Amino acid sequence: MRWIVWMAASAAVMVSACSKPDAKADATAPAGPRVVAANDIEAGRYLVLVGGCNDCHTEGFPQSGGSIPEAQRLTGRSVGYQGPWGVSYASNLRLLAANMTEDGWVEIMKTKKLLPPMPSHNLAKVSDPDLRAMYRYIHSLGAAGQPEPENLPPGVAPKTAVENMVPVPPAA
Template sequence: MKRFTQAILTAALCSSLPALADATDAVARGRYLVEVADCNGCHTAGFAESGGAVPEADRLTGMNVGFSGPWGVSYPANLRLSAAGMSERDWLARARAGGLPPMPWPALKAMSDTDLRAIYAYLRALGPAGVAAPGALPPGAPIPTAHFVFVPQPPTRVASAAGKH
């Protein structure tokens, strides 16, 4: 009987290994996609300024530095809290719904469901951390935080080299 129980337990354990490997692969794929899509560039405070030298444990927690333009002001979300607070199905729907600039929503919409699920798996593996980013502001509203201004400027006049004496 002891051998039979061991055989059953071994079979059960081995049958769950592919699922475990799939989950591990999804997290690794999600980490890769986050890196190549430069999600940390906006969604991790201090990432750009430090040349990416932010510990993984502190990444993707959003920023309170806004992006201001004709749409109003938008803030990079805390993706870890977002993923922790929604199901995978809701995550896919949110990614497909789009939102405010400068988030590259068309690029996100072009990702496969498999890629979006991998990003979700990675964010869930990181776990919730930090606080929610400020909510978006409508055009003309006072901006209580530091912000980048995305408003096209007219070209500056440059003297031509041929015209100089």
């Protein structure tokens, strides 16, 4: 008798192990890839670093070889980027995150057409969990710095230094 009970229990375990996973469990898994870290702030720190966010959104970051202290990062940049679109300035992401909800952050990053050199087309493909991690990291740094200068339309002379984003053909 014990043998029959043991066989029935074993068969039940095997059937459940081989059956299709519960659709409810599938629905909770995030769609697409995402960064896994000890917590969302660490994931966000990593994404901001490898995404090159500091290169434009931190004054002097590329020139310093990335040695700007974290407390001074992501406060925008006074040097503009000039091209056919006019002049654009890298946002102070710390003020932006401090004055916006997490859902608002995800919405803007997914849908807003941002001016060059911001790669909106790439940013729109970042998973929602990763965008939330980036927001949580930047928000954790706290508000700091000044707002960036206003973007300028084509033909308006900037009052700041600019990087010319128009390719220069080689000399003949």
